Amino acid sequence: MMNPQSCVKIQKEWDIVGARQLGRELAKEIGFGTVDQARIATAISELARNIYLYANHGEIRYEIIQVPEHKAGLCLIAEDEGPGISDISQVMKDGYTTSGGLGAGLPGVKRLMDEFEIHTEVERGTRIRTIKWLR
Amino acid sequence: MDKKIKRIVLEHSDQIVQMWMDNVSELKDENYTTNIGDELYENTNREFVNVIFKSIQNQGSSEEVERFSEKIINLGWPLSYITDGLQIFRRVTVDYILTNTEDMDTEAIKVAFQSVDDWIEPIIRQLVNEYTGNWENIVSLQRVALQELSAPLIPVMDGITIMPLIGTIDTERAKLIMENLLQGTINHNSEVVLIDITGVPVVDTMVAHHIIQAAEAVHLIGAKCILVGIRPEIAQTIVNLGIDLSDFSTKSSLKKGFTSALEITNRKVVPLEGQAKEEKLRHILSSARGE
Numbered sequence: 245m246m247n248p249q250s251c252v253k254i255q256k257e258w259d260i261v262g263a264r265q266l267g268r269e270l271a272k273e274i275g276f277g278t279v280d281q282a283r284i285a286t287a288i289s290e291l292a293r294n295i296y297l298y299a300n301h302g303e304i305r306y307e308i309i310q311v312p313e314h315k316a317g318l319c320l321i322a323e324d325e326g327p328g329i330s331d332i333s334q335v336m337k338d339g340y341t342t343s344g345g346l347g348a349g350l351p352g353v354k355r356l357m358d359e360f361e362i363h364t365e366v367e368r369g370t371r372i373r374t375i376k377w378l379r
Numbered sequence: 380m381d382k383k384i385k386r387i388v389l390e391h392s393d394q395i396v397q398m399w400m401d402n403v404s405e406l407k408d409e410n411y412t413t414n415i416g417d418e419l420y421e422n423t424n425r426e427f428v429n430v431i432f433k434s435i436q437n438q439g440s441s442e443e444v445e446r447f448s449e450k451i452i453n454l455g456w457p458l459s460y461i462t463d464g465l466q467i468f469r470r471v472t473v474d475y476i477l478t479n480t481e482d483m484d485t486e487a488i489k490v491a492f493q494s495v496d497d498w499i500e501p502i503i504r505q506l507v508n509e510y511t512g513n514w515e516n517i518v519s520l521q522r523v524a525l526q527e528l529s530a531p532l533i534p535v536m537d538g539i540t541i542m543p544l545i546g547t548i549d550t551e552r553a554k555l556i557m558e559n560l561l562q563g564t565i566n567h568n569s570e571v572v573l574i575d576i577t578g579v580p581v582v583d584t585m586v587a588h589h590i591i592q593a594a595e596a597v598h599l600i601g602a603k604c605i606l607v608g609i610r611p612e613i614a615q616t617i618v619n620l621g622i623d624l625s626d627f628s629t630k631s632s633l634k635k636g637f638t639s640a641l642e643i644t645n646r647k648v649v650p651l652e653g654q655a656k657e658e659k660l661r662h663i664l665s666s667a668r669g670e
Contacts, residue, residue, distance in 0.1 A: 261547050264581060282581065282612035283619060289583040290620075338621050346584045346591075352620035 249306045252292075254324075260292040263304050267320070270306055274316050274378055283356040284318060284376055290349045290356075291322035291372060297343055299326020299369065309375065317358075317377040325369035332362060384494050387480065388472060389436065396428050398471045399464075406463055415456075423454070427464055435498045444502065448509035461506045469499045530556040532563035538570040539640045541633070545578030553589035560593050564602050571640040572597050575633050577608030587622045594627050603643060605629070607636030 249270070252263040267288040271281045288304060295302035302324025309317040334340050336354070341347030350372075354360040359375040388395060403424050430447045451461060476491045477483065483491070529552045533541045542560060564572055574590065576582065582590075594604040606629045609617075617624065630636040641647055650658065 257549050261549075279612040279615050282616050285581045286583050286616045286620065289581050289585075293583065293585055346588045346622060348584045348621045352584060352622075355619045355621065356616065 249308055251303055251305045253301070253303050254292050254295045255301045257296060260289060260296060263292045264288040267304075267306060267318075270308065271318055271376075274308060274318055276318070276376070276378060280376060280378075284320075287353045287356040287374065287376075288320060290353050291320065291374075294349055295322060295324045295326070299324035302326065302369075315378045317375050319373065319375045320357075322372045322374075323369070324371075328366040328368055328370055329362075329364040330366050332364060384476060384491055385435070387476060389432075391475065391479070392432055395472055395475050396432075398475065399428055399468055400424055402467045402471060403464055406467075415454075419454075423450075423456075424464075426450075427461075428468070431465070431468055431499075431502060434502055444505050445509055448506050449513065452510060452513050458507065458510050461510065462503065465499055465503050465506070469495055526555070530559040532559050532567075534563075534567040534569070535637075536644075538568065538644045539573070539637070540564065540567050540569040540571070541573045541575060541637075543575040543578065543633075546580070548579060548586045548589065550585075553586075553593075556589070557593050557596060561596055561600060564597055564600060569602050571603050571605060571643050573605050573607050573633065573636045573640060575608040575636075576606065576613070577610065577633070579613075582613050582617060584620055584622065587617065587620070587624075591624070591627070603628070605636045605640060607631070607633045 250266060252266055253259065254263060264285040268281050268285045271284045276284065292304055295304070302322065305321040305323070307319040307321070309319050311317070329335055336351050337347075338351050339347040350362075353372075353374060357374040357376045359373075359377075361373045362370065363372075364370040400421075404420070426447060430443050433443055448461070472495050473492060476495070477488065480487075480491075529546075531543065533543070535541055540563060542556070542563075544556070548556070560572065560574075563569070574593070576590070579586065590606065594606065597604040604627065606624070606627055609629055609631055628639070630639065638648075649655075
């Protein structure tokens with residue numbers, strides 16, 4: 245069962261802070277420990293920064309998930325209408341960067357979270373859906 | 380014609396005020412001001428409508444308007460309270476004029492609209508300008524205050540300097556950190572610089588990248604950089620992100636970092652001589668008692 249929850253628009257650099265604060269609050273509400281809260285906040289930070297850097301604007305949506313076999317989880321959807329990614333396998337490799345950064349963003353998010361899906365189309369935009377389960 | 384309309388409005392101000400008050404108090408329920416006391420809301424409304432009437436009577440007493448907008452800001456009410464209030468005033472007044480004046484032709488209606496607009500327009504402009512100007516002022520003051528706090532550098536001892544970072548790091552702040560760090564290291568002639576990230580809530584790749592760059596730059600000017608205050612959860616997220624900090628000395632707490640900074644500069648903390656003797660004596664006494 246999914247409850248559509250909140251949504252944060254990413255337009256300026258400070259929106260990243262707002263996005264991850266909301267994420268941290270939701271994670272706390274669901275009952276994640278401090279380590280997982282930090283993981284979720286960091287993942288949101290990466291996703292939001294990618295939106296800000298490459299697509300200029302987009303949004304991050306939060307959904308609290310309740311599934312019988314798992315206890316609960318937090319689903320993050322980062323969506324933008326930016327330039328898209330031409331080679332996904334490359335960006336999922338550690339150390340690949342186009343912005344002069346560390347190149348650990350997307351593969352890092354994948355490791356921070358439990359589930360990770362990416363849909364992207366060049367010139368159309370990118371949509372990343374990622375879930376952290378409460379154990 | 381304009382004078383005539385003004386006279387009508389001023390003569391029947393009580394009715395217009397009443398209509399306006401009714402309309403405005405409806406606003407209260409549907410949006411922003413739900414957690415404001417009824418009495419305060421009504422008093423402020425009364426003041427608001429007085430301000431409007433006063434500025435209609437003697438075009439351009441700006442002090443009153445200024446004071447009122449300041450009050451709204453101090454109360455923390457949104458700008459929409461002002462704009463909605465004036466919009467309602469315009470509607471109510473035009474409504475009143477049209478229903479209470481006989482034989483209005485289209486020309487007269489046009490004039491009525493025009494004159495009400497002419498009264499309201501300057502008030503809206505002034506109130507909105509005051510309000511936004513005040514906000515801009517507050518924001519810019521806070522930005523300056525924040526910038527002053529953003530990258531402090533504290534020389535604690537000959538050759539040892541600490542930079543405690545608290546709060547979110549954005550690109551602008553990262554730049555400031557780098558500048559202050561390098562300038563300070565040279566000015567204080569530091570051998571060791573401790574960067575304390577205890578108060579940084581999230582270390583993502585961008586923050587890590589900037590810290591790594593700062594540490595490398597410090598290294599280039601001949602000092603050593605130790606990253607301290609890495610909380611357990613931050614350590615885990617750094618590992619998850621796959622950020623390689625193995626080239627840097629890191630310590631869990633500022634205390635440990637400071638101890639190793641002392642070691643690097645060939646120093647250590649020892650108790651004063653008198654106390655050391657006392658300590659020894661106490662030790663001997665306690666061991667004697669034990670026998």
